[in-house]
Amino acid sequence: MKILVCISHVPDTTSKINFTENDTKFDTNGVQYVINPNDEFGLTRAMWFKEKQGASVDVVNVGGAETEPTLRKALAIGADNAIRVNTEAKDGFQVAKELSKVVKDGGYDLVIAGRESIDYNGGMVPGMLAEMTDANFVTNCISLEIDGTNAKAVREIDGGKETVSTSLPLVIGGQKGLVEESDLRIPNMRGIMMARKKPLTVLEASNPETETTSVSFEKPAPKGSVKLVDADNIDELINLLHNEAKVI
């Protein structure tokens, strides 16, 4: 089985979010980048397939050279090959289009991406990629088993979960649950050393037109300060929630 894991290069979850150039660009100053958490659960599940069922695992990112340390980290965790499509990621459609070429050329059976990236939260790349490559698609995926070309997946739905049967070729929008937090791997020294020698292929982009343009960013208006209510005066809290906030 040939597996491709799509890796987004995103600000660490603790990052302070600021913007520059008249609020049109994300301020990368002082920001630590990580593998998108939703992608990391998928990568770890891919490693499980590799070790338990026999599979090759490639990782791919659409982005500039600055994303390579994140791809190297995925190699250090155990991926075999890395691919970087050399272009700035501008919108979900463009990224999906670039990835669809990689998927078709590479003949992958299973593609695992995160259900969304934690920076732009578009939530569209896996679904678009599936449709562009005529693959089956399951998102919000919290469990995945593969048997030959058959797959069984569990999808998180509002208020519960749904079990589906499907088959390869398949694109997954993954999240926590594909593996548990405790299963995530921290690269060890040997993995890091080996990752330096593993192939990282840079592909020229096909540069399709984007469908959307990011115009500007805004930060939420600063919040007023909290109204403190005395622990012995619960009536006052109920009064505020009823008469002031009007939520009960």
Place this chain on the structure above:
Amino acid sequence: MSVLVYTESENGKFKKTAFEAASYAKAVADQLGTSVTAIAINNSNTSDLGNYGVDKVLNVSNSELDKFNAKSYASAIKQAAEKEGSKVVILSQTADSKYLAPILAVNLDAGYASNVVETPSNTAPFTVKRTAFTNKAFNNTEIKTDVKIVGLSNNSFGLKENSASATTEDFSPSIPSSGVNVESVDKASDKVSIADAEVVVSAGRGLKGPENWGMIEELADVLGAATACSKPVSDLGWRPHDEHVGQTGKPVASNLYIAIGISGAIQHLAGINASKVKVVVNTDPEAPFFKAADYGIVGDAFEVVPQLIEKLKAFKAANA
């Protein structure tokens, strides 16, 4: 040319998000000077849509669509958009609508903006405001394609009554075969889901152990609320993973979010930031949650929560 809205049903009835999406579609249609068409799938009574400004309902009844299937549903919506010549398609952001949206976008050659929180600030160029960086910021996005898909963040626009008499027309799209088949659905019917809840009661490590969640469930029960938890609590296995809210868990956009014994890590706050009113109960007055909350009580959950339950019961009885 009408604005098309997909009004989602469950067990033959519209979800609340369907009425919100319809209300929003009406506002967008007014901006564009056009009417609103809704597509409803296997819904037994579509007339309520008129109350939210829908002019026409394309009513699909097809047993092949009894179970949700992203590809089949996307195909039905695509055919409705083509039939109506719609340039703008409105979806809500339930798990199912988020699932079908990118498939629909590819099939309609449409640009898609997800998590949109307001009506377009401009219709030419078509520009919408959406959340990004998991609610830490907003992103103004222009959709450049001829056909545009807007995913409306749940609970961001609200319900707007707008009396119109909706005409209903039977619609029979052809349904393609799909390679994904639903085997089983596991959904607690007696529990409010975090996505649908107007009130969410959430608790953290301050509760000291899973055995102490009885009072959280009771508080949620009194308020008709969903229960949620912080990441450490789900990592420790005190509560199921599907209750984890935050940046890597579920987003929350409720009217009222009550956090008990949650300190308020930046990732947690990001995930619940879209909630309108936030209440925190924590023993530590320095807990970061107090900076994000609207109302706070510095106190011990084990003393405050039982009192809150009693007082709320009395309040509910008096206001019933």
